[in-house]
Amino acid sequence: MGLVARLVRKCRARSPWILLFDTGACNACDIEVAACLTPRYDVERFGTLLRGSPRHADILVVTGPVTRQSRDRIIRIYEQMPEPKYVVAAGTCATSGGVYWGCYNTYPGLDSVIPVHAYVSGCPVKPEAVLMALSILLEKIEKVEV
Amino acid sequence: MKVPGYFLAEALRNLFKKRATILYPYREVDKIHLPEGFRGKIEFDRSKCIGCQLCFRVCPAKAIKMIEDEKGKRPVFFIYRCIYCGQCAEVCPTKAITLGKAFENIALRKEDLEVR
Amino acid sequence: MIWKILEALIFPGAVFILTVSLFYEWIDRKLYARLQNRVGPHLAGPFGLFQPAADFIKLLSKEDIIPAAADRFLFTLTPILAPTLILLGCMFLPVAGLNGIVSFNGDLIVIIALMSFCTITIYLAGEGSNNRFASIGATRAALQLIGYEIPLTLALLCAAISTGSLSLRGIVEAQMANGTWLIAGPQLIGFAIFVVASQAEMERIPFDIPEAEQEIVAGWSVEYTGRRLGLFRLTKDLELFLLSGLGATLFLGGPLGPLIPGLEPLLHTIYFLAKSILVLIVFTLVRTVFARLRIDQMISFSWKYLMPLAIFLVIITEVIA
């Protein structure tokens, strides 16, 4: 692998801009992911910025069970993001639907809709777990294993 | 009283204060707040389990499945479905199920999130 | 000739300016984070020093998307035009020595014109991407220009009047001859106006109205991806360098300071950078302690308070000079 390719990979792993999308979560995972931005956890240490536009983002953090109404939206947002892109399913609901079994309007997990690169279980996820997941994912991005 | 930039003094004071950040995944691992009784990942003691199926029946997230092994019935826990409510630990008559402190249940493949 | 080209390209030209402006973004972000009791970027290089560079290289390597509805010509042109204009403006700054790389009588006016052109480029960039948020952002950018442009020009003009020269070199020389910096005196008001108006020029809090994230997503840059976005971010960094350098030159004496014979270019550079970092810190402090204004509040603020203050300052400067 060339020097330039290694530099680019390293830069990708040092500057992950995230986009947060809620597909029907109970808000708990949202506020915990948002808490990562704040002084106690400060995800900007990793070079992360929270972006509003999918066009600017590298990592899509999805919380909540995918509802029927938001299914098309999440696919559209995923397609609007430029390559290379990664998806993190934060929380039990996003990984599998969790407690919302038997509700007629939810899908069983995010991976039935779009590809997922990292699963974080927790109800809600602790902010530390989000940080850990990010650091694991970034290590893998640097080594091109995802 | 309107004072533009009233906040400046406080901001400057914080500039010289110690940071509030915990440098968690790399350093200062011991500083994170994990109190006694934190509800983390399920820990299961096979030798205590009597196969009563109570945990399977109360689980609000259907995260528990009963299987048969050489010693009889036992539960399997799917951590990717678990909502960490602790109800299974509460109803377990022999305390075979306890909630540990592991909260970083992260996997790149979904199948890795299982407790057997 | 070769020497001149090297000067324009390497030091104190393009490469030096780009490096320093990335470094300035790091200072801005790190100080902002520290003021908020956080750490800020710390993984990319020592103390996260290479964070802006990592962002830039990552953006260069990302997929490049041109939306079907966008105007291809504007979508391609504006990301190149914007950093070029500001980089050209930076060439006039007296970074190493009393002269910029290019220096002539009236270069202050050219800098002001280049900054306005940059805003017009941004307007075109927003309108060219044919998105509702982008066009609202672009309109706001153009509207904001009406608000801050005149006070900014007047503040810079006052510095020119009080030193009797329209070139940066002339202003620096007049400060050298006087022995005091311009900020000591009535030009302190000019510096204040300059700081406020340049916050608007750089689209930072409290005047980050054209790209207000919580209102119109990312404003005019909402559709730009990959290297186009990277170039726009670079424009912001260069603007940071240009405006803090301009403030340092006009009001803080630019490259002036005690000199040791033989080391003049080096010392000039160090003095210039130190003073412009001082101005940068003021910019960051302003960004920390205010909330975002509304566009109508911003316009009325600049016409009700900034404009009369600037005109008043022009009169005072004229009387004294």
Add this chain to the structure above:
Amino acid sequence: MSFEVPIGPQHPIHVEPLMLRLKVEGELIIDVDVDVSYIHRGIEKGLEVRTYLQGLYLAERICGICNCAHSLCYCLNVEQLLGKEVPPRANYLRIIVEELSRIHSHLLWIGHYFHTLGFETLFMYFWRDRERIMDMIELITGNRVITSYNVIGGVRRDITPEIESKLRKTIEYVRERMNYYDKVIDSEPSLLGRLQGVGVLKPADAISLGTVGPHLRASGIKHDVRLDDPYSGHDEVPFNVVTYDTCDCYARVKVRMGEVLESLNMISYALDNLPSGDYRLKIPPFFKAPEGESLSRVEAPRGELVHYSISNGGMNPYRYKVRTPTLANLLSVAVMLKSKGDYEVYIADVPAILGGIDPCICCTARVIITDEVKKKRRVTTLTELERYAREREVRKS
């Protein structure tokens, strides 16, 4: 020339998927339509296929931020069905955790509100101080956000003297910070410019639109379920109802700031007068509720929360209905967002006004009108809902 600006479902104004279709003329908003259906999960139907115990955990996850209020309301409802009375110590513990989660919710909201107004630094400080409260909630209940503290028949854990002393220290810290932030909000002109005179809702309008909670109290009307219909021992713990009469976004911030201080006082009082004794009734995991219906009301951080259930004597409820405060408050947003006469609303005011009601969409999306004739399901838009509310108002009077 007017054109439509869609805000949402993915928009940094609000992390939850909410669709605001704004009709704007330049920067002025002339019309608005709200669609909250992106988050409809079908919880009420889901509750009907779960046992009462499993339902508790689903009810808790209607909303993550006000989970304490939801689980408390559910527990009160089921206890009422069963005809059980919880021990007094459990009541006090419930109040402590409820008020802690109210403080956490209000701090979160104020911080996020300033974030949407572009005041990043204050957002960071508020959330930094909120972490202290989160630590306390984690210490008492075992989890940061979703507490699972209230169970049918009491609470899950007791409070130890060690926790109590830590809690008292935190209360003092937060009270001191709140008094400082109060001064900041009153003296920063750029912030006041964005808050004062924005989103005015007159008391008469507030009542006719059926708003609840801090949003209603910011219009100067003294209404609080804790006072009007005390539940879970709230009649024993004294507190003041904070009201403010400027009726704008500034009042909404001030009311919530005041409520944080009130809640801190309530926690101190509850800690001082904590009755001894049992904290939980023994209730088996599987039980059948007697036939009947019950309704419970709780003052959630966002306002009045109502749970209603019908039981036909089985293991699970026959019908369960939840009415959340944000649904009641959203109607007023549509009214406040429209420019009328000299009342002008800019696009920049959308975060201030929408944020002002503390929207919690995940509570809300449960209005689906089923057309029996055409066999079509459709989600009501807010305008229709507003019209419906107005017509009902007319019919009543």
